Amino acid sequence: MATDSWAQAVDEQEAAAESVNDKAAQSLLNKLIRNNLVNTTNQVEVLQKDPNSPLYSVKSFEELRLKPQLLQGVYAMGFNRPSKIQETALPMMLAEPPQNLIAQSQSGTGKTAAFVLAMLSHVDPNNKYPQCLCVSPTYELALQTGKVIEQMGKYYPEVKLVYAIRGNKLQRGMKLQEQIVIGTPGTMLDWCSKFKFIDPKKIKVFVLDEADVMIATQGHQDQSIRIQRMLPKNCQMLLFSATFEETVWSFAQRIVPDPNIIKLKREEETLDTIKQYFVLCNSKEEKFQALCNIYGAITIAQAMIFCHTRRTAGWLAGELSREGHQVALLSGEMQVEQRAAVIERFRDGKEKVLVTTNVCARGIDVEQVSVVINFDLPVDKDGNPDNETYLHRIGRTGRFGKRGLAINMVDSKMSMNILNRIQDHFNKKIERLDTDDLDEIE
Numbered sequence: 146m147a148t149d150s151w152a153q154a155v156d157e158q159e160a161a162a163e164s165v166n167d168k169a170a171q172s173l174l175n176k177l178i179r180n181n182l183v184n185t186t187n188q189v190e191v192l193q194k195d196p197n198s199p200l201y202s203v204k205s206f207e208e209l210r211l212k213p214q215l216l217q218g219v220y221a222m223g224f225n226r227p228s229k230i231q232e233t234a235l236p237m238m239l240a241e242p243p244q245n246l247i248a249q250s251q252s253g254t255g256k257t258a259a260f261v262l263a264m265l266s267h268v269d270p271n272n273k274y275p276q277c278l279c280v281s282p283t284y285e286l287a288l289q290t291g292k293v294i295e296q297m298g299k300y301y302p303e304v305k306l307v308y309a310i311r312g313n314k315l316q317r318g319m320k321l322q323e324q325i326v327i328g329t330p331g332t333m334l335d336w337c338s339k340f341k342f343i344d345p346k347k348i349k350v351f352v353l354d355e356a357d358v359m360i361a362t363q364g365h366q367d368q369s370i371r372i373q374r375m376l377p378k379n380c381q382m383l384l385f386s387a388t389f390e391e392t393v394w395s396f397a398q399r400i401v402p403d404p405n406i407i408k409l410k411r412e413e414e415t416l417d418t419i420k421q422y423f424v425l426c427n428s429k430e431e432k433f434q435a436l437c438n439i440y441g442a443i444t445i446a447q448a449m450i451f452c453h454t455r456r457t458a459g460w461l462a463g464e465l466s467r468e469g470h471q472v473a474l475l476s477g478e479m480q481v482e483q484r485a486a487v488i489e490r491f492r493d494g495k496e497k498v499l500v501t502t503n504v505c506a507r508g509i510d511v512e513q514v515s516v517v518i519n520f521d522l523p524v525d526k527d528g529n530p531d532n533e534t535y536l537h538r539i540g541r542t543g544r545f546g547k548r549g550l551a552i553n554m555v556d557s558k559m560s561m562n563i564l565n566r567i568q569d570h571f572n573k574k575i576e577r578l579d580t581d582d583l584d585e586i587e
């Protein structure tokens with residue numbers, strides 16, 4: 146095999162490996178880079194267990210009659226009023242008697258803050274034993290939720306928290322004194338059954354976070370169900386998910402009996418406010434040259450450039466740096482925290498160009514970027530156009546979206562075919578751009 150095609154094959158394998166098990170990393174990344182709520186214009190959909198009972202929703206945190214220490218914690222976090230999903234979810238979760246809840250909304254809509262507040266409200270700090278269990282898909286996600294508990298519970302120091310995660314080894318025979326236990330399903334299950342550090346019969350609130358990520362990991366689903374089976378009948382069960390495919394839904398129903406259900410639709414993305422172009426080239430060198438011409442012709446405040454493989458991304462970042470651009474590179478071999486740091490620097494404008502692999506940046510929102518360049522078009526593992534990724538990368542949510550510019554690089558018959566299929570799929574014209582004559586794009 147020629148060196149180049151061999152390297153290409155290795156790159157393909159890497160790309161495939163990156164996309165597996167990426168859900169948890171993606172979710173963590175979004176948490177690390179997000180420091181406020183996403184804007185939503187959609188209304189929540191509510192399905193009550195008992196449709197005749199009145200539906201409460203609150204417009205302020207005061208209405209919830211929280212403990213003063215918790216209200217103080219909420220305000221100290223800079224929250225002025227409940228988010229859209231919190232308006233309905235919080236009164237349900239804090240009602241007496243406790244109600245079960247399944248809630249779905251995209252990441253960044255305030256789910257974590259909501260169930261953390263519910264857990265903190267329901268524990269009795271005088272009782273020195275676990276009363277709330279919260280399971281997360283990974284160690285890192287558990288730590289993130291733990292941080293929120295610590296922030297919100299800052300003025301309520303009597304409530305203690307412990308992590309049920311691998312590596313946290315306790316002495317046999319001991320009983321936990323902390324009121325809240327947060328961890329991964331395997332360790333949580335061991336602590337409840339094998340080691341009996343936790344008495345599951347005393348649990349009042351059970352939270353299952355990121356259900357969609359959870360079920361993507363082999364074994365987590367069964368472990369979660371086994372934990373749930375050990376809990377008392379009157380334990381409040383809460384389940385959260387960013388997406389809601391059929392598999393998530395059937396899992397949710399096994400975990401949460403008689404639920405209230407809250408759903409908040411994702412903001413629709415649209416290509417209406419985007420000018421889409423393509424550039425015809427013959428090689429990656431030509432694509433790079435076209436890119437330079439574009440940079441020479443128009444003022445680009447910040448751009449994101451997507452490549453199919455790490456190798457191309459690394460090469461392109463090097464070439465652009467040599468041209469004098471301040472370039473940030475996002476690549477699959479980086480730790481999630483490193484990736485978050487790169488994105489934050491870019492978001493703060495410290496670098497003007499972000500070069501990334503297709504899979505690495507899936508699901509990342511960098512809202513202010515007005516120019517997106519597909520150095521390679523997004524394709525799925527079978528080489529078919531990945532329309533969803535294309536839309537997410539380029540599309541804007543209607544009401545908040547600024548106008549944007551998308552440039553697609555085409556370098557073969559195959560990629561031309563992909564471009565045509567993307568164009569047909571969205572039924573939106575992608576215009577040809579002549580990079581030797583760039584008057585038209587500004």
Ligand code: ADP
Binds near residue numbers: 226250258
């Ligand atoms: P999710 O769990 O749905 O991803 P989070 O609870 O993590 O959402 O909230 C997303 C971001 O918004 C976090 O930075 C969080 O601190 C912030 N946030 C949550 N609720 C509110 C609120 N009511 N007001 C302002 N910011 C909030």
